[in-house]
Amino acid sequence: MSESRLNSDYTAIASDDGAVAAIKSGRVRVVAAIEEFSQAGVLLEGGETVRPDIVIAATGYRTGLGQMLGTLPVLDSKGVPLFNGPQSDPKFPGLWLAGMRPSVRGYFANSCIQAKEMASAISKAL
Numbered sequence: 001m002s003e004s005r006l007n008s009d010y011t012a013i014a015s016d017d018g019a020v021a022a023i024k025s026g027r028v029r030v031v032a033a034i035e036e037f038s039q040a041g042v043l044l045e046g047g048e049t050v051r052p053d054i055v056i057a058a059t060g061y062r063t064g065l066g067q068m069l070g071t072l073p074v075l076d077s078k079g080v081p082l083f084n085g086p087q088s089d090p091k092f093p094g095l096w097l098a099g100m101r102p103s104v105r106g107y108f109a110n111s112c113i114q115a116k117e118m119a120s121a122i123s124k125a126l
Contacts, residue, residue, distance in 0.1 A: 019108060034068060065097075085114035086121040096122070 022028040033045040034055070041051040066079050074082055074092060081097040083089050088096060096118050103110040 086117035088121065088125075 019028065023030060031044055031050065032048065035043040035045055037043075037055075041049045042055060043049050064079070065075060065081065069075065072092065072095075074089065074095070074097075076082055083097065085098055098111045098114040098118060105113075
């Protein structure tokens with residue numbers, strides 16, 4: 001039985017679920033690469049610090065989280081988070097990851113569903 005690229009390397013077909021329109025309208029702001037997360041906010045490459053409501057790591061066909069998450073043991077050998085959506089790891093409170101697994105629904109649609117599930121899980125954890 002042959003394995004699909006969805007299963008073998010977490011590659012799904014590209015689709016635009018409204019991201020381009022959100023960026024063009026200014027509802028989503030694309031910024032420089034992240035240098036680090038801190039209590040003061042998010043330090044961007046070039047020195048700007050921002051305090052976003054949400055961070056979307058638009059990393060393309062691979063999660064690209066290895067450099068961002070450093071040595072935190074939260075990724076598998078392919079760089080995919082060990083927990084996703086409403087799942088979390090009690091060793092890393094406050095770390096939630098959504099949309100890091102491809103879906104036939106599309107990344108943004110799947111992330112929207114996961115965001116609602118995550119909000120419920122976070123409110124129960126408080």
